[in-house]
Amino acid sequence: MPRYARHLYRDGPHNPFPGLKALERRLGREIPHRLGSNEGLDMPHQALSQRFGDEVATLARSYSDAEAFGLRQRLATLLDIPLDTLLVDAGADSLIALALRATCEPDNVVIASAGTYPTFGYFAVGQGCDLQEVPYQNRPGVLAPNLAALAKAANRHHARLVYLANPDNPGGHLHEDQAIAALRQSLPEDCTLLLDEAYFDFRSDASTPSSTAVWPGVIRVRTFSKAHGLAGLRIGYAIAAPECLEMLQKVRIHYAVSSLAQAAAETVLDHADEVQAHIAAVIDRRERLTAWLRELGGDVPDSATNFVALRMPSADLAACVHAELLDAGTLVHRPPHPALGHVLRISTLEDALKPERLNALEKALQGAF
Ligand SMILES: Cc1ncc(COP(=O)(O)O)c(C=O)c1O
Numbered sequence: 001m002p003r004y005a006r007h008l009y010r011d012g013p014h015n016p017f018p019g020l021k022a023l024e025r026r027l028g029r030e031i032p033h034r035l036g037s038n039e040g041l042d043m044p045h046q047a048l049s050q051r052f053g054d055e056v057a058t059l060a061r062s063y064s065d066a067e068a069f070g071l072r073q074r075l076a077t078l079l080d081i082p083l084d085t086l087l088v089d090a091g092a093d094s095l096i097a098l099a100l101r102a103t104c105e106p107d108n109v110v111i112a113s114a115g116t117y118p119t120f121g122y123f124a125v126g127q128g129c130d131l132q133e134v135p136y137q138n139r140p141g142v143l144a145p146n147l148a149a150l151a152k153a154a155n156r157h158h159a160r161l162v163y164l165a166n167p168d169n170p171g172g173h174l175h176e177d178q179a180i181a182a183l184r185q186s187l188p189e190d191c192t193l194l195l196d197e198a199y200f201d202f203r204s205d206a207s208t209p210s211s212t213a214v215w216p217g218v219i220r221v222r223t224f225s226k227a228h229g230l231a232g233l234r235i236g237y238a239i240a241a242p243e244c245l246e247m248l249q250k251v252r253i254h255y256a257v258s259s260l261a262q263a264a265a266e267t268v269l270d271h272a273d274e275v276q277a278h279i280a281a282v283i284d285r286r287e288r289l290t291a292w293l294r295e296l297g298g299d300v301p302d303s304a305t306n307f308v309a310l311r312m313p314s315a316d317l318a319a320c321v322h323a324e325l326l327d328a329g330t331l332v333h334r335p336p337h338p339a340l341g342h343v344l345r346i347s348t349l350e351d352a353l354k355p356e357r358l359n360a361l362e363k364a365l366q367g368a369f
Contacts, residue, residue: 001158003190003217004247005105015254021065037063056260064259071262074269075237079212084242087249090234090256092198092223097123099194099219099238100161101251104129108160111153113145115340117169117196124163132157135339136171143171143301143309143343147179151186162187165196167203170335170345172303174203177213184218192244193218198236199305201227201279216241219248226306227279228268233261282306286348296365307333307347310361315341317364324360332361 002009024031034041045057068088076083089095096119104110106128112120114133124131134149145168154162164183167174175183184193193215200206200222220239225231235257238245268275290308293300299311312318318341322334333345344361346352 001160001188001190003192004103005101008102008247008250013250015066015249015252017063017066017254019063019066019254021069022067025069034062039063055263059259059263062259063255064257064262066254068257068262071235071265071269072237074266078269078272079239081212081214081239082242084245085214085239087238087240087245087252088257088262089236089238089252090261091225091231092196092221092236093119093123094234094253094256095219095221095236095238096120096163096194096196098248098252099192099221100124100127100129102248103192104160109157110161110163111150111157111159112163113150113168115170115335115337115343116145116163117165117198118336120163120194120196124161129160130157132159133339138311138339140299140311141301142173143311143340144168144173145171145175147175147183151183154187154191158188159191161192161194163194163196165198167197167199167304169199169305170307170309170333170340170343171301172199172305172307172309173301174304180218181215184215187217189217191217195220197221198223199226201275202282202305204304212239214239214241219244224265224268227282228265228275229278230261230264230268233258233264235261235265282348285350285353289346289348289352292353293365296362298365307345310344310346312342312344312364318342318344321360321364325358328360330357332358 020031020034020037039062041061043061048060049057071088072083072086075086089098100123104127107130109130109132110124111132113136115136121131132153134146134153137144137146145164150162150164166180187193195218197220221236223236286303286308290300293310300308303309318334322332322344325332335343351357
C-alpha cells in the first residue's frame, strides 16, 4: 500500500501562486512595484489603523509569505533542525486536516484512542475514512493512550494513519520519546504516525534534542495556540521528513496563514523569555490545582499540559457538575465521547484557583452534591 494518497504520486499539482516573497528570495532582490497580485494595496485603512495601529493595516493589505520563511528560519535555529523539515500552517487543526488529505483516500482506516482530541476523528470521518478507536488505559490515577492497542489495531486493519496526541488531550499524559519510537517501529511501514504535540512546550524536556527529532514516517504537529497565546491568529507547524512535507505541500492552502499571524509568531519567538515565564507560571498553577483537587480526594492523573483532567466516580456525576458550573457561568470541558464521559478537564488559569470558582466541583468531591 502506498504511504500517501495515490493521486499525489503523479507529477503535480504545482502551487500556481508561490507568491511575491518567494520570487524575491529566488531573484535575490526586492520587487518594489507590486502590480501583479490584485491586492487592495491602496486601501487607506483609516478605521483599521485607528483601531489596531498602522502596522496591522500594512500587514493586512498583502498576501502573506506562503513559505513562512522568516518563521521557519527562526524555528530551524531554535529547534536546531533543517529548514526543509518544517512546514507552517493555520494551526495544529489545519495540519491534522492536511496530513489526512495527503495520506488518506475514502475508506482508508485510521486509528485513534476513543475519546482523544475529537477534531482528528471529525476531520477523518468528514474525509470518508474509516475511524477505528481503541480504549485508553483508564484506571485510578491513569488516563493514557494505549500504545500497544494502537499498534495492534493499525496492523490488524492495515491502517493508513495512526493519531496520537502526546502529551494527550484530555488526559494530559506524556509518553516518553522511547515509547513513541517503539510505537513507530511496531506500525506497518506505510502507515503514518500523526503525532499531535500541541502541548509540547509544557513538557519538562522540551529543549532536549530528541524532542525535535525528525522521525521517518512521523508527522509531528505543534501550535502557537497554547504556550504562545496565539489561538485566535491560527498558526502552527509540522516537523517531518522533507519528502513527506513535499506531499503535504501539494494539497496545502497556500495563503492559509495570514501575514499578521506570521509576524505575531515571529515576535513571540523573538521574546523567548516571555514565553518561558508564561510556561513556568502555567506549570506552577497546574501543580497547585492538581494538589488541591487531590486533597479533596479527586482522581487527577499527572498532566504534562496546561490543563488537568479529573476522573469523576461516574459520568452522571460529571454531567451534573458540568451543568452546575455552567449555570454559575463557568465552562470546564467534559469530553463528548461516551468512553470519557466521567472526565472533567480544567484549564490551569489563575481563575480556576479562585476559591469560589469550582464550588460545585468541590461540593461533589466532598460528597455533598
Ligand atoms: C491535542 C490538540 N491538538 C490540536 C489542537 C488545536 O490546535 P490549534 O489551535 O493550533 O488548531 C488542540 C486544541 O485544543 C489540542 O488540544
